[in-house]
Amino acid sequence: MLEHVVNGLVLGGTYALVAMGLTIQYGIARIMNLSFGDTIIAACFATWLMFTGLALSPILALVVLVPAGYALSLVVYRFIMKPLVDRAPDEGALEVDSILVTFGLLFVIQGVLLTLFGGGYTSYSYLNSPVNVLGTTVAANRLLALALSLAIGAALVVVLFRTRWGMTLRAVALAPQSAPLYGIDTNRAARTAFAIGGALACTGGVVLSMFQTFTATGGVVFTMKALIVVILGGKGSVPGAILAGLLLGLVETFVAAYIDPGLTLAAVYTVFLALLLVRPNGLFGKA
Amino acid sequence: MKTPLAFALAAVVLAALAAAPLFIPDYWTGVLLGMTGYVALATAWALFSGPTRYVSLATVAFFGVGAYTVAVLNEVLPYPLVLLCAGGIGAAMALVVGLSTLRLAGVYFVIFTFGLAELVRQTVSWWEVNVTYTMGRYVFLPFEGRHIYWQLLALAAVTLLISWAIGRSRLGLALKAIGDDETVAAHAGINVTRIKLTLFVISATLITLVGAIQAPRWTYIEPSIVFNPTVSFMTLIMALLGGAMRLWGPLVGAVPLFLLFEWLSVSFPDHFSIILGLLFILIVFVMPQGVLAKLEDLRGRGKP
Numbered sequence: 001m002l003e004h005v006v007n008g009l010v011l012g013g014t015y016a017l018v019a020m021g022l023t024i025q026y027g028i029a030r031i032m033n034l035s036f037g038d039t040i041i042a043a044c045f046a047t048w049l050m051f052t053g054l055a056l057s058p059i060l061a062l063v064v065l066v067p068a069g070y071a072l073s074l075v076v077y078r079f080i081m082k083p084l085v086d087r088a089p090d091e092g093a094l095e096v097d098s099i100l101v102t103f104g105l106l107f108v109i110q111g112v113l114l115t116l117f118g119g120g121y122t123s124y125s126y127l128n129s130p131v132n133v134l135g136t137t138v139a140a141n142r143l144l145a146l147a148l149s150l151a152i153g154a155a156l157v158v159v160l161f162r163t164r165w166g167m168t169l170r171a172v173a174l175a176p177q178s179a180p181l182y183g184i185d186t187n188r189a190a191r192t193a194f195a196i197g198g199a200l201a202c203t204g205g206v207v208l209s210m211f212q213t214f215t216a217t218g219g220v221v222f223t224m225k226a227l228i229v230v231i232l233g234g235k236g237s238v239p240g241a242i243l244a245g246l247l248l249g250l251v252e253t254f255v256a257a258y259i260d261p262g263l264t265l266a267a268v269y270t271v272f273l274a275l276l277l278v279r280p281n282g283l284f285g286k287a
Numbered sequence: 288m289k290t291p292l293a294f295a296l297a298a299v300v301l302a303a304l305a306a307a308p309l310f311i312p313d314y315w316t317g318v319l320l321g322m323t324g325y326v327a328l329a330t331a332w333a334l335f336s337g338p339t340r341y342v343s344l345a346t347v348a349f350f351g352v353g354a355y356t357v358a359v360l361n362e363v364l365p366y367p368l369v370l371l372c373a374g375g376i377g378a379a380m381a382l383v384v385g386l387s388t389l390r391l392a393g394v395y396f397v398i399f400t401f402g403l404a405e406l407v408r409q410t411v412s413w414w415e416v417n418v419t420y421t422m423g424r425y426v427f428l429p430f431e432g433r434h435i436y437w438q439l440l441a442l443a444a445v446t447l448l449i450s451w452a453i454g455r456s457r458l459g460l461a462l463k464a465i466g467d468d469e470t471v472a473a474h475a476g477i478n479v480t481r482i483k484l485t486l487f488v489i490s491a492t493l494i495t496l497v498g499a500i501q502a503p504r505w506t507y508i509e510p511s512i513v514f515n516p517t518v519s520f521m522t523l524i525m526a527l528l529g530g531a532m533r534l535w536g537p538l539v540g541a542v543p544l545f546l547l548f549e550w551l552s553v554s555f556p557d558h559f560s561i562i563l564g565l566l567f568i569l570i571v572f573v574m575p576q577g578v579l580a581k582l583e584d585l586r587g588r589g590k591p
Contacts, residue, residue, distance in 0.1 A: 100571045107564030224402040262413040269406050273387055
């Protein structure tokens with residue numbers, strides 16, 4: 001029982017982390033990024049390559065891959081998203097365009113990963129030693145994953161809510177029309193937000209690869225889960241994403257342990273629909 | 288063009304297409320079959336998603352349910368009844384999905400439909416493994432390629448006819464209003480939810496039937512085959528390329544893209560999805576409103 005709680009929190013912590021990335025991209029840059037999960041998977045494979053090929057620890061991979069994710073997302077934003085932003089007459093049009101374009105991007109990333117790594121399940125063994133936590137044994141890599149998720153998530157919350165820079169980003173999320181009146185460069189904020197989202201996706205990928213197997217075609221499921229977390233938490237809400245992520249991880253772990261591992265997605269969807277019927281704007285959403 | 292003349296022309300083309308399998312080799316009948324299937328899928332998709340601008344990624348969920356219904360019932364019921372059941376199940380599923388998601392904002396709908404196929408696939412797999420103890424199922428129906436093709440051709444014609452009729456009706460007018468501005472439409476006294484739901488159910492039922500009719504082609508069916516997300520993706524990209532807001536748009540998009548995909552999957556099987564994705568990005572950038580709108584645009588620019 002306690003073991004499932006810990007495992008659920010570990011999984012949920014990772015979901016919360018990646019969902020934060022997606023909610024920042026969607027809330028501030030107004031881009032619904034369907035290729036998000038494939039970015040996560042790409043980071044998983046990169047970590048695996050560095051671990052098995054160069055014998056670098058995932059912590060070091062984090063130091064390399066997170067800035068790389070930031071930089072690559074900037075490039076993607078400049079060449080793919082910015083033209084759409086400039087072209088879109090309103091927010092709804094940008095939403096649809098970004099969904100369509102990132103859907104294409106999803107297939108490109110997935111195709112590249114399939115060509116490079118094939119379709120099989122991949123994993124590596126890192127810190128796979130048992131640790132005793134409150135009377136139950138948990139793998140050390142899972143604990144490390146949880147600690148990393150919490151630390152990075154907390155750091156981001158502090159930056160967003162305690163610095164001037166974070167306030168600028170939140171202002172754009174809240175009132176994209178009025179923010180420029182206060183001298184905020186919304187274009188720059190959107191670009192930064194998209195890049196932070198990409199960096200968080202890479203972080204999530206590195207962390208996930210430490211304790212889970214992954215395949216080239218698994219990105220779609222991650223995008224879906226991250227989206228569900230974002231919506232459950234209220235779109236654009238970072239605290240909401242954290243809470244909803246943990247909830248989702250717990251639900252999944254318990255359903256897998258007590259009912260059937262094949263029904264996790266069905267359970268997630270049930271929670272999703274039930275909550276939307278009660279609170280259409282999510283846990284922390286504004287009406 | 289005058290309407291009676293257009294109908295006469297369409298009837299001639301339809302007759303020629305129906306006669307085609309008697310004169311061409313079986314391979315080409317197979318190609319025509321696949322193409323007709325996608326014309327029906329793209330037109331049915333655009334029926335709902337074109338005017339409402341609700342991007343549905345659930346095509347393969349309904350398609351797969353149709354195919355699976357045939358796989359489960361083909362030895363129990365006569366074929367016409369099986370098709371009827373498939374259509375009924377598709378409509379009922381669309382009703383449930385629609386009731387729970389259509390009153391939510393557009394993006395929630397996209398996300399729900401995005402995962403619906405995966406959800407249905409998981410649930411069906413779970414059911415087959417734990418309840419019926421079978422993973423794959425065999426479909427034994429005495430159909431050759433051309434029999435399936437004729438059924439699909441009829442379905443595609445019906446779909447186009449429905450699309451044409453809706454475009455001319457009050458329902459079509461209401462849909463256009465919803466697409467332009469949902470809030471304004473609601474204030475003008477249009478029952479937005481009911482209209483969206485009606486269209487969604489019609490569109491999904493047609494998609495389910497496409498899946499049901501195509502099922503005998505596989506002989507062996509399992510969830511990972513009939514719930515392949517590429518189907519949703521190709522349907523969407525075809526309708527977009529042609530122009531989802533026009534009657535003939537999906538058809539104009541489906542024909543060349545199907546032939547292109549057919550060629551690509553034979554010539555570049557390993558890089559198929561990369562090319563598919565790049566093509567998709569290109570279409571969104573170059574022709575956001577579809578080929579037909581682009582052509583009109585160019586013709587309009589040519590005039591002084």
